Amino acid sequence: MSSVGPILPTGREHLGRVGFETGADVYERARPGYPDEAVAHLVATTGIVGGSRVLDLAAGTGKLTRQLHAHGAVCLAVEPSASMREVFRRTVPDVVATGGTAEMIPAADATMDAVVVGQAFHWFDPSRALPEAARVLRPGGWLALIWNERDETDPAMAELVRISRWDQAAPYPVGMDFGTVIDRSNLFGPVRRTKYPFVQRLDLTSFVEQVASRSYVQVLPDRERQDLLTKVAAFGATLGDPIAMPYITDLFCAPVAT
Numbered sequence: 201m202s203s204v205g206p207i208l209p210t211g212r213e214h215l216g217r218v219g220f221e222t223g224a225d226v227y228e229r230a231r232p233g234y235p236d237e238a239v240a241h242l243v244a245t246t247g248i249v250g251g252s253r254v255l256d257l258a259a260g261t262g263k264l265t266r267q268l269h270a271h272g273a274v275c276l277a278v279e280p281s282a283s284m285r286e287v288f289r290r291t292v293p294d295v296v297a298t299g300g301t302a303e304m305i306p307a308a309d310a311t312m313d314a315v316v317v318g319q320a321f322h323w324f325d326p327s328r329a330l331p332e333a334a335r336v337l338r339p340g341g342w343l344a345l346i347w348n349e350r351d352e353t354d355p356a357m358a359e360l361v362r363i364s365r366w367d368q369a370a371p372y373p374v375g376m377d378f379g380t381v382i383d384r385s386n387l388f389g390p391v392r393r394t395k396y397p398f399v400q401r402l403d404l405t406s407f408v409e410q411v412a413s414r415s416y417v418q419v420l421p422d423r424e425r426q427d428l429l430t431k432v433a434a435f436g437a438t439l440g441d442p443i444a445m446p447y448i449t450d451l452f453c454a455p456v457a458t
């Protein structure tokens with residue numbers, strides 16, 4: 201099997217964009233939302249209350265947006281991919297989703313109580329995205345970054361990582377301390393990090409789709425993608441029904457510096 205290595209030199213930022221131009225429906229079906237406990241902690245730490253203005257940056261299909269909307273936040277979603285925005289409009293019809301990027305946020309200065317980023321900060325250029333997040337936050341506002349990471353200490357997940365070639369294609373080391381990236385900007389702080397384990401239960405189709413929804417898989421040539429997904433399906437069939445996928449949610453919250 202050839203390596204996915206050649207994909208990555210096209211640029212992490214580039215892959216973060218083209219890898220989500222297709223497959224939005226698969227993403228919506230197969231990727232987990234965030235554990236309620238983690239979202240409740242995010243809401244409590246950042247002081248989000250009913251009516252708070254929250255910008256969901258890189259909102260995708262709205263998985264995090266809808267959870268914050270349910271807490272009463274008045275959300276604005278920014279998402280560069282038109283196909284992601286299309287699914288977003290179906291799944292979260294009460295929230296406006298607009299085109300834009302983290303490096304050039306389409307919002308006025310000091311207008312947001314919180315900026316949240318689900319499963320996406322690793323795609324950004326932090327040297328441009330963090331000043332932009334700080335710009336749109338009001339004094340006392342908060343930044344929150346959250347990821348659902350597959351728990352690679354679980355032997356089945358470690359094997360899935362190998363079969364799906366995530367070990368060659370991951371855009372960042374799983375479990376990375378993004379707090380240091382935030383700290384280095386001197387624009388936020390101090391950073392508070394919390395982790396929440398949870399288990400997603402999937403049928404075989406969704407198990408294969410959660411691999412298919414990865415950006416590096418989306419951009420593989422057809423035959424290579426099919427080959428990889430066939431191997432993932434064969435492995436998934438050995439894991440029972442439903443398949444239990446352990447995750448760890450990693451949450452970083454930091455107030456904007458005054």
Ligand SMILES: C[S@@+](CC[C@H](N)C(=O)[O-])C[C@H]1O[C@@H](n2cnc3c(N)ncnc32)[C@H](O)[C@@H]1O
Pocket residue numbers: 213216217220231257258259260261262263264278279280281284300301302303317318319320323324325
């Ligand atoms: C893994 S999805 C996460 C979607 C959603 N936040 C969630 O929690 O499910 C990553 C998203 O980041 C978006 N993205 C990639 N690069 C971006 C950038 N520079 N600025 C804003 N969004 C970006 C992609 O279009 C994609 O929708």
